[in-house]
Amino acid sequence: MSGRRSGSGVSSISDDQITHLVFKLQQLIPELCARRSHKASASKVLQETCDYIRNLHKEVEDLSDRLSQLLASIDTDNDQAAIVRSLLM
Amino acid sequence: MNNPHRLNPTSLKSRFTTRFLRALTKIRAQKPISSSSPTEIFRRYRRIKVAADKSMAYSVRSRRIWSRAMLCKLRSRSYRRQDPCSGRRSGKTNQAIMKKSSNENTTTRREDGVGFVEEADELRQLVPGGETMNLCNLLDETAHYIKCLTTQVQVMKKIADFYSF
Numbered sequence: 724m725s726g727r728r729s730g731s732g733v734s735s736i737s738d739d740q741i742t743h744l745v746f747k748l749q750q751l752i753p754e755l756c757a758r759r760s761h762k763a764s765a766s767k768v769l770q771e772t773c774d775y776i777r778n779l780h781k782e783v784e785d786l787s788d789r790l791s792q793l794l795a796s797i798d799t800d801n802d803q804a805a806i807v808r809s810l811l812m
Numbered sequence: 813m814n815n816p817h818r819l820n821p822t823s824l825k826s827r828f829t830t831r832f833l834r835a836l837t838k839i840r841a842q843k844p845i846s847s848s849s850p851t852e853i854f855r856r857y858r859r860i861k862v863a864a865d866k867s868m869a870y871s872v873r874s875r876r877i878w879s880r881a882m883l884c885k886l887r888s889r890s891y892r893r894q895d896p897c898s899g900r901r902s903g904k905t906n907q908a909i910m911k912k913s914s915n916e917n918t919t920t921r922r923e924d925g926v927g928f929v930e931e932a933d934e935l936r937q938l939v940p941g942g943e944t945m946n947l948c949n950l951l952d953e954t955a956h957y958i959k960c961l962t963t964q965v966q967v968m969k970k971i972a973d974f975y976s977f
Contacts, residue, residue: 744951751958769931772954776938779961783864786968791856793975794840 741765748772825963827871832967835863862886868964878953881941 745765749755752771755763763771839859866886872879935950936942939957942950 740948741951744948744955748951748955748958751955766928766931769928769935772958773931773934773938776935776954776958776961779958779965780938782965783961783968784861786965786972787861787864788857789972790836790860790968790975791853793972794836794856794860796975 745769824871824960825967828867828963829967831867831870832864833971835867836860836971839863862889864964864968868960872960876953876956877945877949878940878942878957881944885940 742762742765745768746762749763749768752768752775754771754775755768839856842859865882869879869882869886874880874883932947932950935954936945939945939950939954941953945953
């Protein structure tokens with residue numbers, strides 16, 4: 724391979740596009756978004772993204788666990804549902 | 813103009829909340845919550861976790877590669893429950909998804925010094941359907957997936973807090 728991009732009729736991804744997408748991702752990660760003006764390296768952004776997603780997965784698991792123990796007291800009739808929804812504004 | 817005091821009924825958060833609350837009601841109604849045996853609690857935990865993922869995937873529908881992949885996985889899980897031999901069927905569906913995404917640009921392995929192939933592969937393991945995505949899609953899908961995960965966490969936290977008192 725001579726390092727050419729295999730197009731097969733489709734335009735290849737430009738470096739700028741990648742950089743832009745990586746930067747967009749950086750702004751979603753709490754660890755990194757403080758450095759809004761400074762672009763972290765793509766490698767760092769992806770690494771932090773993986774850690775962040777793993778944390779979120781763990782949070783979902785912990786919350787599911789918590790909810791499974793609370794389930795007996797959950798009475799999700801229409802009124803309750805409305806109350807909860809109002810809390811989520 | 814967004815009215816901050818009203819929940820937009822068409823927002824992702826709203827769709828997810830409605831579905832998830834409905835699912836919780838169903839789970840609660842399925843078995844009387846008298847027994848607190850570890851097995852029962854674990855079963856409930858699994859059901860709630862699946863309900864959370866399902867509610868999110870259905871709220872996004874097929875608009876995203878990751879949600880399509882997740883819906884496919886959820887459906888094949890329920891097929892397998894009913895019929896252990898239907899694993900092959902789900903394999904074919906997965907291949908269909910793979911063909912769809914990998915027809916696009918295939919330069920996922922770049923030798924011109926981009927240098928984050930390993931991290932990208934790691935990310936691919938975490939995002940549903942990631943193995944089939946080229947780099948551009950992966951980054952785009954990841955951003956959306958993260959937004960949805962944070963919504964999911966936010967809503968579940970509020971519900972848990974509400975019923976904790």
